[in-house]
Amino acid sequence: MAHNNNSDLNVLHPHITPMSTYLKVGGALFGLTFLTVIAHQFNAQLGAFAAPVAFLIALVKAVLVLLYFMHLKDDTNMNRVIFGSGFLFLLVLLFFSVLDIVTRVTEVSPL
Amino acid sequence: MATTSAHGDNYLNHEKGLWSWLTTVDHKRIGLMYMITVMFFFLIGGIMALLLRLELFAPNAAANVGGVLKNGDVYNQVLTYHGAIMVFMVIVPGIPAILGNFFLPLHIGAKDVAFPKINLASWYCFMAGAALAVLTLFTKKIDTGWTFYTPYSIKTGTATVMMVLGAFIMGMSSILTGLNFIVTVHKLRAPGMTMHRMPLFVWALYSTAILQMLATPVLGITLLLLAAEKLFGVGIFDPALGGDPVLFQHFFWFYSHPAVYIMIIPAMGVVSELITTFSRKVIFGYTAIAYSSLGIAAVSFFVWGHHMFVSGQSETAGILFSFLTMLVGVPTAIKMFNWVATLYRGSVTFDSPMLFALGFLFLFAIGGVTGIMLATLPINVHFHDTYFVVAHFHYVMVGGTLMALMGGFYYWFPKMFGRMFNEFTARMSFIFIFIGFNVTFFPQFILGAMGMPRRYFDYIPAYESLNKISTIGSWLILTGFLFGLYTIVQGIRKGAIAPMNPWRSKTLEWTTSSPPPHENFKVEPIVTAGPYEYR
Amino acid sequence: MSTDSATHGGVRSAHVSHHFKDATQEYDSGKQGIWLFMVTEILMFGAILVGYGIFHNIYPEMFAEGAKTLDWRMGFINTLVLIFSSFTMAISISFVQKNETKKAAFALATTVLCGAIFMVIKYFEYSHKFHLGLYPGHFLDTAKVGAEHANLGMYFGFYYCMTGLHGIHVLVGMGLIIWLLIRTIRGDFHSQYWLPVEGVGIFWHIVDLIWIFLFPLLYLVG
Numbered sequence: 001m002a003h004n005n006n007s008d009l010n011v012l013h014p015h016i017t018p019m020s021t022y023l024k025v026g027g028a029l030f031g032l033t034f035l036t037v038i039a040h041q042f043n044a045q046l047g048a049f050a051a052p053v054a055f056l057i058a059l060v061k062a063v064l065v066l067l068y069f070m071h072l073k074d075d076t077n078m079n080r081v082i083f084g085s086g087f088l089f090l091l092v093l094l095f096f097s098v099l100d101i102v103t104r105v106t107e108v109s110p111l
Numbered sequence: 112m113a114t115t116s117a118h119g120d121n122y123l124n125h126e127k128g129l130w131s132w133l134t135t136v137d138h139k140r141i142g143l144m145y146m147i148t149v150m151f152f153f154l155i156g157g158i159m160a161l162l163l164r165l166e167l168f169a170p171n172a173a174a175n176v177g178g179v180l181k182n183g184d185v186y187n188q189v190l191t192y193h194g195a196i197m198v199f200m201v202i203v204p205g206i207p208a209i210l211g212n213f214f215l216p217l218h219i220g221a222k223d224v225a226f227p228k229i230n231l232a233s234w235y236c237f238m239a240g241a242a243l244a245v246l247t248l249f250t251k252k253i254d255t256g257w258t259f260y261t262p263y264s265i266k267t268g269t270a271t272v273m274m275v276l277g278a279f280i281m282g283m284s285s286i287l288t289g290l291n292f293i294v295t296v297h298k299l300r301a302p303g304m305t306m307h308r309m310p311l312f313v314w315a316l317y318s319t320a321i322l323q324m325l326a327t328p329v330l331g332i333t334l335l336l337l338a339a340e341k342l343f344g345v346g347i348f349d350p351a352l353g354g355d356p357v358l359f360q361h362f363f364w365f366y367s368h369p370a371v372y373i374m375i376i377p378a379m380g381v382v383s384e385l386i387t388t389f390s391r392k393v394i395f396g397y398t399a400i401a402y403s404s405l406g407i408a409a410v411s412f413f414v415w416g417h418h419m420f421v422s423g424q425s426e427t428a429g430i431l432f433s434f435l436t437m438l439v440g441v442p443t444a445i446k447m448f449n450w451v452a453t454l455y456r457g458s459v460t461f462d463s464p465m466l467f468a469l470g471f472l473f474l475f476a477i478g479g480v481t482g483i484m485l486a487t488l489p490i491n492v493h494f495h496d497t498y499f500v501v502a503h504f505h506y507v508m509v510g511g512t513l514m515a516l517m518g519g520f521y522y523w524f525p526k527m528f529g530r531m532f533n534e535f536t537a538r539m540s541f542i543f544i545f546i547g548f549n550v551t552f553f554p555q556f557i558l559g560a561m562g563m564p565r566r567y568f569d570y571i572p573a574y575e576s577l578n579k580i581s582t583i584g585s586w587l588i589l590t591g592f593l594f595g596l597y598t599i600v601q602g603i604r605k606g607a608i609a610p611m612n613p614w615r616s617k618t619l620e621w622t623t624s625s626p627p628p629h630e631n632f633k634v635e636p637i638v639t640a641g642p643y644e645y646r
Numbered sequence: 647m648s649t650d651s652a653t654h655g656g657v658r659s660a661h662v663s664h665h666f667k668d669a670t671q672e673y674d675s676g677k678q679g680i681w682l683f684m685v686t687e688i689l690m691f692g693a694i695l696v697g698y699g700i701f702h703n704i705y706p707e708m709f710a711e712g713a714k715t716l717d718w719r720m721g722f723i724n725t726l727v728l729i730f731s732s733f734t735m736a737i738s739i740s741f742v743q744k745n746e747t748k749k750a751a752f753a754l755a756t757t758v759l760c761g762a763i764f765m766v767i768k769y770f771e772y773s774h775k776f777h778l779g780l781y782p783g784h785f786l787d788t789a790k791v792g793a794e795h796a797n798l799g800m801y802f803g804f805y806y807c808m809t810g811l812h813g814i815h816v817l818v819g820m821g822l823i824i825w826l827l828i829r830t831i832r833g834d835f836h837s838q839y840w841l842p843v844e845g846v847g848i849f850w851h852i853v854d855l856i857w858i859f860l861f862p863l864l865y866l867v868g
Contacts, residue, residue: 083685
């Protein structure tokens, strides 16, 4: 990030993420990928939980990528809000489309 | 600071030659390039509208004057191109890309938009997409209507793919413009220009840009899926494979309803500027108008289902959408109220820009109120796909957006070209457009209520007299726009040299010379007060 | 136009275009523009995921049948490749910020290579499916492939649309990173100017992010 407290706004002060952080995050992402594949082997036992487990792991991975690789951790609140708004409006699309399709089939004409 | 600089260094003569225009990154020049292209497409779309009206002059049974388009197939094609060109190439880019590009940086005291090269790229995207779309005229023409509804669009001629790819690329252009505007507003305001000191036109453009960013990508993927459906038969929208054509409508209107506000919100911004300037009075309810723009933008994402009341959408969704749609009336009415309240006890002068603004108030009120009628579920079922709907959205799109575009164009003409226009011909253009518009479209409300369906190339004799009136009105509109064209061309070529601030406005763009210098302001302005310090 | 990065007594100065006041303003604007563009990517991919979710719920058995034809090992390897490429992309920014140009170039080259590996594996997956006659939509001959569900073509419609669109993004990303690589070797980027690297990096991570969700969605959850 280029936050400046000194007077010269023409000098950027990059926020350099240390290599150790990248290694840890990269390792965690690899580990989680293995974990999701291992969980996949127990799909039969997990039953209805198979999908939520897989997506939960994917979500954790996504958050790691967002915070550390994409540096959202050190970014401005505005940029976080901007990115979050995309998901919010996606939910709107999902909500109304599903609402229509779910309520469509159950309706029976009274005539 | 000189009062005139028509012969000094300005953005028009800073660099010379066609190449300097095609490679320019100056937002003012890009605005003018958009102006020329949009005017060109408006001409094409307008000719098609005149042809449609000519066809409908008389029912084909008594085909003496009517029947110019030979048959229903040609009529359907002309109707599709009229819709697609007017929506994607005229009204959506209209105000943001022409007036917005030109005046957003001037309004907030910036030298340019945040990403000038991306701004130029957006013009090239627009041109490429428009070229693709228009070139379909020379292949197998499309006849789906501008909405490309499945399953018909999958079954009809292959030019649909080219057309939707053109629309996709124009969507990219829209996204790039929106992105540019948001960052410009956030980051490039002059010292002292707080968010609450921005002119209301900037607030409107900002709200529009948010819509462009959030809605257009969904149209993009929808059109790509439609192309994939057509080329590879993927089955997502195809009932034969268990797909759902109504889902296409959901995805399509998720963009295209907010797109309606992409068309109208900038117009509202222009009208806010005009009314306060020509009333010589501080605008009534600045914050209310500013935030109602954002409010309309937000609500617009929750209402798209009102286009689909008879599509097979569930009743539950229909009732919810009907209710939510009425909410749009709230921020819109707030704006109307504030504009009228600004006029109250103002020193109103009726210069041509103001005439268009007042015309906007009158026509938009009719368009808006009939919109509430159409939002009412049971009424909509009766009026659906009749001329009532056609009249309604023309009152909003033409009576709203085009009136504001014309008014804004006259208002900023002296700043853009450094010359004045002929006030008499400008007023004539207003009179003909305003009267012609009402003559054309008001009878269509009655026709719709009588049950005349839209998109048909023929009708029963009972509808004849009103259709004749409507067609005659279209010639009046043509006369009005010819007056407008004359005013513009004559003004650019021979108009009197314009002073720096002919309307005695208070916003920043009038503090620089006419036309503005290459980087807008000789000295960066420092803002110490709100935009409308009249009295 | 722009006053390109100039050397002042050995110290590289920041890049400031004509319409910005200072480097901080330019950097913050650029960053915000990139994030706004990412929102459009999310909505674009998101819409197709919404469609997938809806039809997955309507035809769960058909989707399960489709998912069985995918080899999760291929998706697994591709996930690892893409995550590794994201890692190298991320560290390249650090190297640029520390003026370690050679290391940065090496990291970027590795990223492109990983992208290429991803596409090669994708190519084998696609050609295997074509070989089996698993085409999208109407082109899938249900009798020939012995499908249990008459509309199995729709699953492959989604499969090809989603992975295809993602693949196009990988290709675009590779092109952009090659452009970065050339500019890095030319010495355009340094501790005062790295915005393009960061921007393309964010794009590349979004592509990775989407794959992180596509992998369980297509390969694991049947």
